[in-house]
Amino acid sequence: MTDTKVYAARTKDREVIEKSSSGGVFTAISNHFLDHNDAILCASYNFETNREEFGIILTREERDRARGSVYIQSYAGDTWKKSVSWLKDNPGHKLLFVGVGCQAAGYARFMEMQGLRDRVTVTDLICHGAPSPKIWREYAEHLSGGERFSAISFRDKRTGWEHSSAIAVLNGREISLNKYRRIYSKRYTLRKSCSVCPYTRVDRYTDITIGDFWHLEKSMPDFVDPMGTSLILLHTDKGAELFESIRDDLDYRESNTADCWQMNLERPTEHAPDRDKFWKDYRERGAAYVIDKYSRVPVLKRIKGRIKRSMKAILSK
Ligand SMILES: Cc1cc2nc3c(=O)[nH]c(=O)nc-3n(C[C@H](O)[C@H](O)[C@H](O)COP(=O)(O)OP(=O)(O)OC[C@H]3O[C@@H](n4cnc5c(N)ncnc54)[C@H](O)[C@@H]3O)c2cc1C
Structure with missing residues (x-):
């Protein structure tokens, strides 16, 4: 396959x-692998360690727990090696890998070196950047008082996809994580290397790329869904064949690389201009202090945001 195929899908x-x-494309893709008793290597939230950790998934229950974007750099441990053993122990089977661009490119290369690349489908997520797991862990412990969260969602869609919020559940009570998410969006906690990420482009080292299809209302106003739409980029024949196998489970439309444009398909996220000050404050005062201080939104900006959202709601009626 030479040109990247682009779809908006749910x-x-x-x-x-x-x-x-x-738009739930991860679930549609992973169903296909689970239906054939194949494996998935991807990250899920570990409520004991407050980390997002890779693991080999073989059941729908485990897969369901991997749903949702978690704004923490995920931890691979020795799971790549374990996936090699799994493939060698299960010769007739395949494996789906899902991770952010740097992880997916590394995994694809690793599998080439192992002579196993033809048995894995490598999927990467469009990525704004990977935030420090240390800051998250410290903040999570601060919010939970050392107890364990029972649920977490960095994109709770009860208020819609575009206006989602971030929450954790502790002892049956919801706690807002919106300040944490704002710090992430404001680019304070991203790894330094994210600002020179070579994977923020349309063509990739993977078979499929998935992400959010932002600004769909501009190119396909009649296909917008308030609960969200995925963007799918197919880079290889293997990716295109997989799409063929799952297309009946999707509502989809073909698109193109111009209409699906978003910044991280063209260039890396730049660091916040006062990133060094944020980290200096963090080292001196800790995670709770910096997340509170740097997540504040100036009053004028807050008012402008509310007006913009109201206008958008009125116009979409
Ligand atoms: C840190 C991060 C930044 C992102 N930035 C963008 C962006 O700028 N633009 C954009 O279009 N899309 C971005 N995405 C991707 C997007 O948010 C969705 O994850 C993607 O569209 C898949 O959604 P879904 O509905 O198909 O599946 P979901 O069910 O939401 O699937 C989530 C998948 O992501 C994996 N995952 C979740 N968190 C992590 C993590 N920290 N590290 C590795 N894998 C993880 C899970 O294992 C699962 O495979 C980002 C995702 C992450 C994790």
Whole structure:
């Protein structure tokens, strides 16, 4: 395959869309592998360690726990090596890898070196940047008082996809994580290397790229869904064949690289201009202090945001 194929897509399963960060394409793709007793290597939130950790997934229950974007750099540990053993122990089977661009490119190369690349489908997520796991862990411990969260969502869609919020549940009570998410969007906690990320482009080292299809209303106003739509980029024949196998589970339209444009398909996220000051404050005062201080939104900006959202709601009626 020479040109990247582009689609706007959503799973037909409404319950899945509500629980997914975008249009639930990860679930549609992973169903295909689970239906054939194949494996998935991807990250899920570990409530004991407050980390997002890679693991080999073989059941729908485990897969469901991997849903949702978690704004923490994920931890791979020795799972890549374990996936090699799994493939060698299960010769007739395949594996789906899902991770952000740097992880996916590394995994694809690793599998080439192992002579196993033809048995894995490598999927990467469009990525704004990977935030420090240390800051998250410290903040999570501060919010939970050392107890364990029972649920977490960095994109709770009860208020819609575009106006989602971030929450954790502790002892049956919801705690807002919106300040944490704002710090992430404001680019304070991203790894230094994210600002020179070579994977923020349309062509990739993977078979498929998935992300959010932002600004869909400009190119396909009649295909917009308030619960979100995924963007799918197919880079290889293997990716195109997989799309063929799952297309009946999706509502989809073909698009192009111009209409699906977003910044991280063209260039890396720049650091916040006062990033060094943020980290100096963090080292002196800790995570709770910096997240509170740097997440504040100036009053004028808050008012402008509210007016913009109201106007958008009125115009979309
Ligand atoms: C840190 C991060 C930044 C992102 N930035 C953008 C962006 O700028 N633009 C954009 O269009 N899309 C971005 N995405 C991707 C987008 O948010 C959705 O994850 C993607 O569209 C898949 O959504 P879904 O509805 O198909 O599946 P979901 O069910 O939401 O699937 C989530 C998938 O992401 C994996 N995952 C979740 N968190 C992590 C993590 N920290 N590290 C590795 N894998 C993880 C899960 O294992 C699962 O495979 C980002 C995702 C992450 C994790």
